[in-house]
Amino acid sequence: MLIPRSPARHRRPRTLLEDRRLRRRLALVVAAATTVAVVLPGVAAAIAPSTASWTDREWDAGRLSTSALACGTDTDSTATSSSRFLTGTLAGTSVDSTADVEGVTVAKAGTAAATVDPVTAPALDTGGDTTVAAFGNPLQVNALGGLAGLDLTGLGTGLPAGSTGAVNQMATVSSTGATTAASGLVSNSGGVLVTDSTPSADLPEPASLDLTSALGPIANVTSPALDVGAVGSSAQLDGCDALEDQLWGTSSSSTVDETGAVVRPAALADEGTVVRAAATTTDPVRRDYGIASLDLRLRSPLAAALVPNIRTTVNGTISAVTGPSGSLVQGVVGIVGGLLGSLSLGSAQATIDTAPVTALINGLTGPLTDSTNTVSVDLSTGTVEVDLAHLLGHAQLDDLPPNTEIVLDPTLLAAVSVDVTTLLTDWVRRVATMIVTTVQASSLTLSVTLQVLGSRLTIALPSGATVGGAAANGGGVTLSGGVLGLVGGLLSSLTSGIVGSIERVLTKNLITPLQNLLTTAIPGSSTATTAATTITALGTALSSVTVLLPRVLSLRVNVQTTTGGGRRADGGATTPTYTETALRIGLVSNGQGADLAHLDLATSRVGPVSVTGSGLST
Known part of the structure; x- marks a missing residue:
């Protein structure tokens, strides 16, 4: 199906960049219009009044928004990402304020310099890309032995030489709206390096959560614990695509034209476009996680x-x-x-x-x-x-x-x-x-x-x-x-x-x-x-433990949340914040119900990414 051209007149050939922008703008108008009239050759049809029209040189905004985002080239986004290996409470005390387990948060507003918390977090290599800011804050495992009931020191033992560590924390933001966060056994580029099939030679010893207080005294049992192998999570957000999808619902069903350029659905109707392949989904949000193992351990x-x-x-x-x-x-x-x-x-x-x-x-x-x-x-x-x-x-x-509970079936x-x-x-x-x-x-x-x-x-x-x-x-x-x-x-x-x-x-x-x-x-x-x-x-002793375990322990993996997002008061827009947590642990005391631990391991958070009203203007 063809979209009618404007009144014919001599026009200079469009450059590839202009052509892509034109297709994007055309997509947005067609997607936004509530009624579209199509005229086929030789067929007369009534054309509904339009609230926007275009010439070959410019777009004239009507009552409907014809704003556009030049994803990948606009550098006026404000973006945030953060990662934190450990958050929550232990024995009624928040671990979030513990300096030894502080995460890393990076924010960047357009082309301005990025801000990072903590300010001591070292910058990571961005390959000379000045639009990108990347920082890491890997935890020092040997300093993590003082957490009541939680021993993380095993995560520092047994990793291969050259590893970034099993409690790495990194965050990246770009003025174009792309953000990445990763924590745990991850690379500095945000890749998760752990699965439950990763060779043991590439994994550290596990972390350990003491279950003694939760289970209470059990005859012939000592040192009951939940052993958690290496964990990792990552989250990536293409903020510009997410905003475009949020505003006009176009990014999730894009395709590829003969030049390899991403083309929005409505723009496929542009005269002369040849679609090279079937529509391919381009999800602006990608989340991943990995957990090496979850073991119950005790001594008798x-x-x-x-x-x-x-x-x-x-x-x-x-x-x-x-x-x-x-x-x-x-x-x-x-x-x-x-x-x-x-x-x-x-x-x-x-x-x-x-x-x-x-x-x-x-x-x-x-x-x-x-x-x-x-x-x-x-x-x-x-x-x-x-x-x-x-x-x-x-x-x-x-x-x-997402959000799978590991049900402790009695x-x-x-x-x-x-x-x-x-x-x-x-x-x-x-x-x-x-x-x-x-x-x-x-x-x-x-x-x-x-x-x-x-x-x-x-x-x-x-x-x-x-x-x-x-x-x-x-x-x-x-x-x-x-x-x-x-x-x-x-x-x-x-x-x-x-x-x-x-x-x-x-x-x-x-x-x-x-x-x-x-x-x-x-x-x-x-x-x-x-x-x-x-x-x-x-x-008999083991039965005493397994009978009590479902009463005191809860486990949830691949925990995902999406919060916030929407239009701004200035006419701009903000994406939601997308969070990925590899493992969430809850622990209460048997018979008393007292909250002993609520822990999130390997949390990565991307967003919000926002643009102002002026950033959405033509």
């Missing part, structure tokens, strides 16, 4: 005691079998005494090489993780970690809709106790198998000297005997001494009795208890404490 003395208890059980079980008074020696003595009568014990030795099994147990302190990588237990410290995002059904934290949280119990139970069973295999392959020595019937009797295992071999067939035990010539027909019974005793003792008193390590009582414990009872108690 029960988890930390599991490996030491296994060590105690294994060593105690071996000690009960070996030594002069152990069941192995005493079993042999009992067989001889039962067949040959009174005797006296000379020397006795029974040992098992425990070095292999000790090395095995010492290596059991590594972290355990379930098959879904949702729950892990570090047995060396007793630390239990739960990937809350994964557990609660959010496989990707950085791709969620049913899903209840699975933590079951998962940990299953994980540790299966682990103890595997460990028991490894321990039995190791002990069976360990060397066994046995040498007992007795005085029987006035003569010596020596019972011994050959060099190289193993626990497994002796338990299976006596290990090739030998009998020697003068008494053998006196016992006659009893020799066979004596030998078989000793072999049977060795087999029984090693099987019943050693191998079977180790095979049943899960339920074997820990030697010396005042109660019937076993690995199984320890694991069950840990599960």
Whole structure:
């Protein structure tokens, strides 16, 4: 469809810039008019009276506004942007006034010099563009350890060399109305450098929010915390396009002409325009965020005691079998005494090489993780970690809709106790198998000297005997001494009795208890404490935590707000302020409802961008 030309007369060719301006102005008139009459060749039609007309040289303003914005070239915008990594309250005290976590705010009015708060914020490289002002104010993580209940120091550990830091803060404004803000693990150009799939080598340690005050005392639980991995947010605003869209609704459906220039919808009707591609959306506001992880972390003395208890059980079980008074020696003595009568014990030795099994147990302190990588237990410290995002059904934290609440579903949280119990139970069973295999392959020595019937009797295992071999067939035990010539027909019974005793003792008193390590009582414990009872108690403690968690903790990600904006009293216009916050945390005390923390992490804010009435004039 063609827009009628003005009365024909000679005109000089328009330059590309004039052509683009003309198309923009034409777009605005057509979009603003309430009635448009179109005359096709050879067809007569009534034309509604117009409130604006144009000649080839100028526009004549009527009752409707025909103001225009030359986006990208006008330099009379007033723009603001700001970023702040941490804002909110902790233990009833605002952190906003804490100098160590101060953000950065930049404002620029037209071509005037920019103002920045704090004034000490260093300027960033703008590539020599004098229309742009950019400043950064990265926080010093080592100075952030004094916040009650919030430890941010981990965010300064483990980043690759050359990184701008995980608590970077930058803001950029331009006199043309373009603004950018970014905070957290971001680049100085405003790019978010973190997702939940970012390699761990490129991420710092997490920040930690203490949950002790919120949950209250829980038996067998210490140091409960919410661990927050690196976060980042950014916001970008093309203020001129936003104003144009706000005033005339034209920027969100622009397209591209044959020269590559952005053309507003109504201007496509200009005679001779060839559209190169289908309409492409050009959103003047872009917001982004990233969160590496959200984990529940706590410590339990029960988890930390599991490996030491296994060590105690294994060593105690071996000690009960070996030594002069152990069941192995005493079993042999009992067989001889039962067949040959009174005797006296000379020397006795029974040992098992425990070095292999000790090395095995010492290596059991590594972290355990379930098959879904949702729950892990570090047995060396007793630390239990739960990937809350994964557990609660959010496989990707950085791709969620605006203002998504991470719902702490009690049913899903209840699975933590079951998962940990299953994980540790299966682990103890595997460990028991490894321990039995190791002990069976360990060397066994046995040498007992007795005085029987006035003569010596020596019972011994050959060099190289193993626990497994002796338990299976006596290990090739030998009998020697003068008494053998006196016992006659009893020799066979004596030998078989000793072999049977060795087999029984090693099987019943050693191998079977180790095979049943899960339920074997820990030697010396005042109660019937076993690995199984320890694991069950840990599960109960975890249940106490997960039951309370939904009552005290709230999480929201990709928090977006849009506020303000509109026409100015002088006839100008102002965009809204657009905010992006990567993560919002709320924490209250259990049973009391007292507000313990309300924190926003990685907030980026762009706008408002405004132009005066004169800035909108032709």
